[in-house]
Amino acid sequence: xxxxxxxxxxxxxxxxxxxxxxxxxxxxxxxxxxxxxxxxxxxxxxxxxxxxxxxxxxxxxxxxxxxxxxxxxxxxxxxxxxxxxxxxxxxxxxxxxxxxxxxxxxxxxxxxxxxxxxxxxxxxxxxxxxxxxxxxxxxxxxxxxxxxxxxxxxxxxxxxxxxxxxxxxxxxxxxxxxxxxxxxxxxxxxxxxxxxxxxxxxxxxxxxxxxxxxxxxxxxxxxxxxxxxxxxxxxxxxxxxxxxxxxxxxxxxxxxxxxxxxxxxxxxxxxxxxxxxxxxxxxxxxxxxxxxxxxxxxxxxxxxxxxxxxxxxxxxxxxxxxxxxxxxxxxxxxxxxxxxxxxxxxxxxxxxxxxxxxxxxxxxxxxxxxxxxxxxxxxxxxxxxxxxxxxxxxxxxxxxxxxxxxxxxxxxxxxxxxxxxxxxxxxxxxxxxxxxxxxxxxxxxxxxxxxxxxxxxxxxxxxxxxxxxxxxxxxxxxxxxxxxxxxxxxxxxxxxxxxxxxxxxxxxxxxxxxxxxxxxxxxxxxxxxxxxxxxxxxxxxxxxxxxxxxxxxxxxxxxxxxxxxxxxxxxxxxxxxxxxxxxxxxxxxxxxxxxxxxxxxxxxxxxxxxxxxxxxxxxxxxxxxxxxxxxxxxxxxxxxxxxxxxxxxxxxxxxxxxxxxxxxxxxxxxxxxxxxxxxxxxxxxxxxxxxxxxxxxxxxxxxxxxxxxxxxxxxxxxxxxxxxxxxxxxxxxxxxxxxxxxxxxxxxxxxxxxxxxxxxxxxxxxxxxxxxxxxxxxxxxxxxxxxxxxxxxxxxxxxxxxxxxxxxxxxxxxxxxxxxxxxxxxxxxxxxxxxxxxxxxxxxxxxxxxxxxxxxxxxxxxxxxxxxxxxxxxxxxxxxxxxxxxxxxxxxxxxxxxxxxxxxxxxxxxxxxx
Numbered sequence: 001x002x003x004x005x006x007x008x009x010x011x012x013x014x015x016x017x018x019x020x021x022x023x024x025x026x027x028x029x030x031x032x033x034x035x036x037x038x039x040x041x042x043x044x045x046x047x048x049x050x051x052x053x054x055x056x057x058x059x060x061x062x063x064x065x066x067x068x069x070x071x072x073x074x075x076x077x078x079x080x081x082x083x084x085x086x087x088x089x090x091x092x093x094x095x096x097x098x099x100x101x102x103x104x105x106x107x108x109x110x111x112x113x114x115x116x117x118x119x120x121x122x123x124x125x126x127x128x129x130x131x132x133x134x135x136x137x138x139x140x141x142x143x144x145x146x147x148x149x150x151x152x153x154x155x156x157x158x159x160x161x162x163x164x165x166x167x168x169x170x171x172x173x174x175x176x177x178x179x180x181x182x183x184x185x186x187x188x189x190x191x192x193x194x195x196x197x198x199x200x201x202x203x204x205x206x207x208x209x210x211x212x213x214x215x216x217x218x219x220x221x222x223x224x225x226x227x228x229x230x231x232x233x234x235x236x237x238x239x240x241x242x243x244x245x246x247x248x249x250x251x252x253x254x255x256x257x258x259x260x261x262x263x264x265x266x267x268x269x270x271x272x273x274x275x276x277x278x279x280x281x282x283x284x285x286x287x288x289x290x291x292x293x294x295x296x297x298x299x300x301x302x303x304x305x306x307x308x309x310x311x312x313x314x315x316x317x318x319x320x321x322x323x324x325x326x327x328x329x330x331x332x333x334x335x336x337x338x339x340x341x342x343x344x345x346x347x348x349x350x351x352x353x354x355x356x357x358x359x360x361x362x363x364x365x366x367x368x369x370x371x372x373x374x375x376x377x378x379x380x381x382x383x384x385x386x387x388x389x390x391x392x393x394x395x396x397x398x399x400x401x402x403x404x405x406x407x408x409x410x411x412x413x414x415x416x417x418x419x420x421x422x423x424x425x426x427x428x429x430x431x432x433x434x435x436x437x438x439x440x441x442x443x444x445x446x447x448x449x450x451x452x453x454x455x456x457x458x459x460x461x462x463x464x465x466x467x468x469x470x471x472x473x474x475x476x477x478x479x480x481x482x483x484x485x486x487x488x489x490x491x492x493x494x495x496x497x498x499x500x501x502x503x504x505x506x507x508x509x510x511x512x513x514x515x516x517x518x519x520x521x522x523x524x525x526x527x528x529x530x531x532x533x534x535x536x537x538x539x540x541x542x543x544x545x546x547x548x549x550x551x552x553x554x555x556x557x558x559x560x561x562x563x564x565x566x567x568x569x570x571x572x573x574x575x576x577x578x579x580x581x582x583x584x585x586x587x588x589x590x591x592x593x594x595x596x597x598x599x600x601x602x603x604x605x606x607x608x609x610x611x612x613x614x615x616x617x618x619x620x621x622x623x624x625x626x627x628x629x630x631x632x633x634x635x636x637x638x639x640x641x642x643x644x645x646x647x648x649x650x651x652x653x654x655x656x657x658x659x660x661x662x663x664x665x666x667x668x669x670x671x672x673x674x675x676x677x678x679x680x681x682x683x684x685x686x687x688x689x690x691x692x693x694x695x696x697x698x699x700x701x702x703x704x705x706x707x708x709x710x711x712x713x714x715x716x717x718x719x720x721x722x723x724x725x726x727x728x729x730x731x732x733x734x735x736x737x738x739x740x741x742x743x744x745x746x747x748x749x750x751x752x753x754x755x756x757x758x759x760x761x762x763x764x765x766x767x768x769x770x771x772x773x774x775x776x777x778x779x780x781x782x783x784x785x786x787x788x789x790x791x792x793x794x795x796x797x798x799x800x801x802x803x804x805x806x807x808x809x810x811x812x813x814x815x816x817x818x819x820x821x822x823x824x825x826x827x828x829x830x831x832x833x834x835x836x837x838x839x840x841x842x843x844x845x846x847x848x849x850x851x852x853x854x855x856x857x858x859x860x861x862x863x864x865x866x867x868x869x870x871x872x873x874x875x876x877x878x879x880x881x882x883x884x885x886x887x888x889x890x891x892x893x894x895x896x897x898x899x900x901x902x903x904x905x906x907x908x909x910x911x912x913x914x
Contacts, residue, residue, distance in 0.1 A: 001089070003605050005049035005658040006705075007688065008065060009636035011698050013072040017041035018638065022075050025105060027486045030479060032129035032423045033430045033535070034103040035453040035526045038519050038609060042638055044109040045072060046656050047096060048082065050515040050607045051115070053089045065692070075112065076490055083113060095513040097599065099503035099592065100520045102528075104130035106609075107496040110517075111138055118513070119498045120506065122565055124550045125426075125532040125539065127500045132423055136416040137162060137487045138495035148407040162416070163485045169404075169417045170424060170477035173396050177473055178466055180392045184338035184385055185466045186330040188315070194322060194469035195445065196331070197312035197438060198383055200459040202283065202300050206290035209250045212309050213283050213297065213459035215268070217241055217261035218440050219312065219324045239324045241312055245286035252286060254311045254326050267459060301373040301459075308383040310335050311460075316469055322443045339384035345391050348398075348541050354391045355379035356537035358558040363575025367530045369457040370434060378537040378559075381433040381455070386463050390425070390432075393473075394541035397421045401546045411546070418546045420484070424476045425542060426535045431471035433534075434461045445471040453526040455534065500550060502564040503592035511601040519609040520592065523585060523617050524568035533559040566592060586620055593628030597661050604661075606630055611654030619728040622708065625659060626727055631712025634658035635705030637698050655701060662712055669714035671725050677713075678730055681706040682737035696767050699738050700780070707734035735784035739763060747857035757820040758858060760785040761795050765805055765865050772802040795822065808872050817847035821854050825862065828855070829875040839879055840889030844897055850887035856880070 017023025023041030048068055055061055067085060070078040086094060096110040101119035103126060110117035111134050119130045141161045146152065150168035185192055197219075199212035222238035242263040245252040270282035270291045280294030292300075300306070310327045317323035345354035356379035360371045370381050379387065401418040405411065435448035435456035445462045448455050464471035501507060503520075521528065536559060540551045555561050562580065566588040569580035596606045610621060625632060636656045685706045689699050707730045711717060717725045744751045744766060751759055764781060778796050782789045794811070796803045808829035813819065815827050824846045831838035843850055859876040866873040879886060 001603060002054040003050060003658065004052040004054045004064065004068070005046070005605060005607060005636070005656070006634040006660075006709075007054045008061070008692055009049050009634070009638075009656060010045050010065075010068050010072055011636055011638050011694060011702075013069055014039075014042050014045050014638040017072055023072070027483055028105060028108065028133060029103070031133055031483045031487075032103055033426055033449070034126060034129055035449065035528060035531055036102055036519070038102075038105045040075070040105055040109060041072065042609065042654070042656065043106045043517075044112075045638075046517050046607050046609060047106065047109045047113065047115070047515070048086070049656075050517055050605045050658070051086045051090060051094050051096075076492060079113075079492060086113065086115070090514055094515065097506075097508065097513045097516045097596075098518045099501075099506060099516070099596065100518045101130050101498070102126050102519065104134040104496065104498070106517050106519060107498075108134045111496045112493040114493045116494065117496045118508065119496050120501045120503065122500070122502050123529055123532060123560055124500055124553075125535050125560070126528070127498060127550060128419055128422065128539065128543075128547070130496070130498045132416075132419050133487070134496035135498050136419070136495070137484065137491065138493055139412075139416075141165070141413055141416075144410060144413050145408045147409075148403055160485075160488060163481060163488055165413075166417060166420045166484055167477075167481045169400060169421060170473075170481065173393070173400055173421055174473050174477060176396045176400075177389070177393055180396065181338075181389055181466060184334050184341065184388065186328070186334040188328065188330070191315065192467035193313045193331075193465050194316050194467050195314040195438075195465055195471070196310055196327070196335075196463045197314070197324075198308050198434075198461050198463060199311050200301065200306040200434070201309045202292070202297055202305055202307075204285040204287060204290055205292060205296065205300075207247070207250075207285060207288040209245070209247075209252075209285065209287045210307065211245065211252060211266060211283075211286055212243060212311060213267045214243065214265050214311075215281065215458065215460055216438075216440070217263065217265050219256070219314075219438070220320065220322060220443065221440055222260070234319055236320050241324070241326075243286050243311075247287045250287070256312060256324050256326050298372060304374055306374065306459075316467065322469075335383075335385050338388045342384050342388040342391070345388070348394070348544065352541060352544060354541075355387055356541070358533065358537045360533075361530065361557070361559070361575065363569075363571035363573045363578055364530055366454060366570055366572040367527050368455050368534075369451075370455065373434075373457050375457075378534045381435070381534060383434070383461075383463065386432055390429070390538055391541070393425055393428075394538060397425065397542040398545055401543075405546075415546050418543060420480060422539050422542050424473065424480050425538060427476045427480070428464075428471065428473065429535055429538060431464060434458060436462050436471075438462045443470075449531070453528075453531045455531065503566065504564060504588055504595060506595045506599055508599045510598055511604075513599050514601055514604045515607060516596045516600050516604070517607040517609075518596070520589060521567050521585075522611065523582075523620075524570050527567060527569055529560040529562050529565050530569075536560050564588070586624060589621070590624040590627045593624055593630060597629045600661065602661055606659040606661075608657045608659060609654055610657065618731070619726070622727050622731075626712070629662045630659040631662045632657055632659050632705055632708035633712075635702050635708070637701035655704070657705065666713060666715040669711075669717045671717055671719045674710060674714065674717050675730070675733055677710045678707045678733055679737040679740070681710050682734050683741040686738060686741035696738070696742065697777075699742075700735050700767070700784070703734035703738050704731055707731060707737075732783040732786065735780070739784075746861045747853075749853065749857050754854060754858070755820045756785060756787060757792065757795070758822040758854075760787060760792050761805070761822040762858060762861060764796060765862055768805065770805055770866055770870060772800050772804050774802050778803050808875065815842055815845040819846050821858050824848065825855050825859050825876070826872075828859070828879060829872045832875045832879055836882060836885045836889040837893065839886050840891075840893040843886070843890045844893045850890040856883065 018039035018041045023039055025037060025040040028040060029037050052064055067078055067081060071082050094115050096115055096117040098106045099120045101107055101121045104119050107117040107119040119134060121127050147165055147168050149172050199214050201210045201212045203210050217240045219239040223236045224233055226233055237258045239258055240261040241254055241256045243252050243266060244255050266284055266286055267281050270278050270284060272278055278293050283292040283297040310332050312324050313327050313331055314322045314324050347353045356377060358378045360368050365372050375381055397418055401414050404414045430447055431445040433448055436445040437458045439446040445464055468474050544551050553561055566585060567580055568582050568585045569578055571578050600606055682703050711727050711730050719725050746762060782792050795806050797806055808826045811826045813823040813827050827842045828839050831842050859880055863873045863876040
């Protein structure tokens with residue numbers, strides 16, 4: 001049975017839904033921080049299309065397409081009808097597997113459709129995240145005893161029981177946390193501050209005075225906004241501060257003031273004695289103005305010379321939101337007491353000290369930024385008071401869990417409730433450590449994972465306190481409860497079976513699942529385990545009694561195991577034992593695909609969601625798929641990456657690829673014959689894609705599916721010398737076939753009659769116009785045009801975060817008889833500013849007759865495709881309207897050139913005679 005995903009996929013609907021609303025998955029993502037999250041719209045479409053059939057009857061095809069489009073309107077849209085159709089197509093029942101489940105976005109969509117699903121991940125942090133999202137919310141907890149704390153109320157019998165009890169547990173933990181830390185967070189006028197701005201101080205290498213390193217002095221931006229609860233507009237001047245140093249006493253004080261900054265930060269760009277700019281930010285001593293370049297202050301910090309100093313306190317304010325003040329003696333003394341208390345904290349067990357001593361691995365400088373600045377363990381990433389607060393929070397979570405167990409609650413329910421408490425703690429970590437700076441614009445603690453999954457470091461950082469406000473336990477608990485409530489609303493489905501394991505050794509029988517739908521790791525894009533080891537280190541201390549199986553590890557340093565992690569590890573610094581190389585990745589991902597081939601039924605589908613900008617990475621992926629005994633039968637693009645949490649700015653499009661188990665015995669194929677089959681198959685699909693309204697850009701990406709399906713019919717493809725042909729050879733061919741099938745004409749001239757460089761440019765404008773496009777697409781288009789990237793880079797230069805078709809005013813062509821048509825017409829547009837004579841001179845320099853149809857056809861095509869307001873479109877339109885005049889100017893310029901040549905020849909003869 002042909003599956004829907006092999007012939008059609010709701011690309012437009014996925015792209016639209018993934019951008020906002022239910023399909024983005026914002027509700028699901030806020031439950032637990034993770035580094036990659038498939039939008040639920042894409043996950044839902046992948047699951048549905050992998051289980052629905054593609055009937056031969058065209059009317060049935062249209063009916064099912066309509067059903068899927070309706071289903072893409074919301075989480076449970078067309079739910080009954082959809083479940084009926086899936087059951088009809090899978091009469092023996094359907095099972096779905098995701099062996100790289102991450103936080104569980106793909107298994108979640110199977111669960112919502114009441115389809116039994118298995119979620120597997122190697123990281124215990126990801127396994128906990130998946131359990132909280134796809135398992136516990138779908139269970140019936142109505143039989144559990146009432147909690148031993150909180151108000152006694154009527155217990156709800158539906159999914160709201162989990163919501164109510166989670167809220168009660170988180171509130172109880174919050175109360176106990178306040179009691180445990182109240183001595184270390186001073187209240188002013190009976191109110192606790194929202195947050196505290198700290199800085200690392202260093203001793204000046206010139207005067208010896210210790211000073212704080214601060215990169216920004218702005219605290220709150222000036223604004224005019226309505227006063228909370230009124231229509232009165234406040235003229236808020238904003239707030240800033242500066243460090244006032246007294247060289248006589250060797251002491252400094254912090255001065256908070258209204259308005260923009262009045263001085264320069266102590267961490268700033270500086271120049272040397274010769275006036276040349278010093279690389280990186282320098283630390284400038286406010287006492288003597290001595291400049292410490294980046295390598296100096298980094299070396300001092302790495303050597304343990306840094307000391308944390310409390311500078312500014314932020315109070316909640318009804319009028320402006322956050323109001324800042326200098327740290328008082330009470331604030332500073334309370335923080336100092338926390339440092340003393342931390343030293344006396346007892347261990348959690350004989351093998352688990354209070355402060356995490358799990359080591360940061362060598363070579364991790366680019367993943368764990370603080371390791372460049374002296375951090376050696378995951379317990380070194382916070383100031384003393386932050387560390388104390390997490391130690392005591394872990395202890396309280398464990399104590400509450402023990403009380404719940406002793407009160408008769410089942411171990412599974414206690415695991416659920418303590419797991420949600422740990423998720424709040426992990427969300428707090430995300431806004432803690434010396435990497436959480438003040439986000440002045442939104443008045444919040446910045447995410448420590450702002451740099452694509454790498455933990456950042458800052459000399460000046462923000463610590464949230466015990467009061468309310470963003471990043472506090474109270475705020476984060478409220479958000480977690482709200483998320484669970486949203487997940488439980490209108491809940492339908494079944495829980496997912498979540499397991500920790502490796503994708504290379506799945507604990508499932510042969511042919512036991514109907515669809516594998518997965519989003520595998522992308523080469524070296526994210527080091528999942530290394531990036532989440534800080535969470536794991538603290539989770540161990542909070543959950544070592546309720547999740548002992550998950551929190552145990554064989555790693556000698558106590559962090560997550562990485563032996564079987566399938567990534568390419570980017571290493572900075574020395575890492576002699578690092579095994580996660582390219583060879584490791586290629587070998588393991590091929591093993592994983594082979595396992596998927598083993599567990600999927602012969603009539604089933606392996607659906608792989610993948611996104612990467614490098615064609616070379618795609619070559620390796622396709623090779624791994626082929627080595628696993630799978631053949632690709634469908635390939636569908638969707639714009640899903642923009643705006644994702646810790647998103648990947650270097651890719652904007654992901655592919656959802658359908659693969660089938662390859663036949664047991666396949667004949668060899670000949671390259672020429674296979675190429676012809678590929679072109680024919682792509683042409684037939686283009687007709688279907690056009691009926692479905694697929695855009696040309698989507699067709700280019702989708703062409704990989706039918707191309708690989710054709711190639712997969714053969715055990716190997718041989719060239720004229722009987723040498724095997726690499727399967728990636730056929731990807732550019734598939735894109736060429738799309739161009740040919742679309743029969744693009746340039747003013748009645750087939751695209752194929754133009755030179756290669758011009759074909760590339762005209763097709764680019766046909767597909768993308770002047771819009772900014774991902775650089776990855778430039779690489780693919782160059783491959784499809786059989787051209788090197790350097791040959792076309794000047795036609796599509798960098799623009800913003802991508803690339804864009806060149807404008808004539810920035811183009812510098814050398815026009816001669818060898819120039820391509822696109823170079824000539826760009827030069828003509830540029831010359832048009834100087835009049836028709838200058839345009840004519842371009843044609844003369846190119847050696848082209850003014851009646852040559854190709855430049856005029858290209859100009860008309862470009863002018864029609866670009867916006868009416870585009871400067872080049874205006875220039876080409878003007879030239880086209882004055883074609884006769886251009887012809888006259890060209891002939892005049894040509895005649896003048898001939899006359900000048902004759903004059904020079906005559907002058908040369910005179911010189912010879914002389």
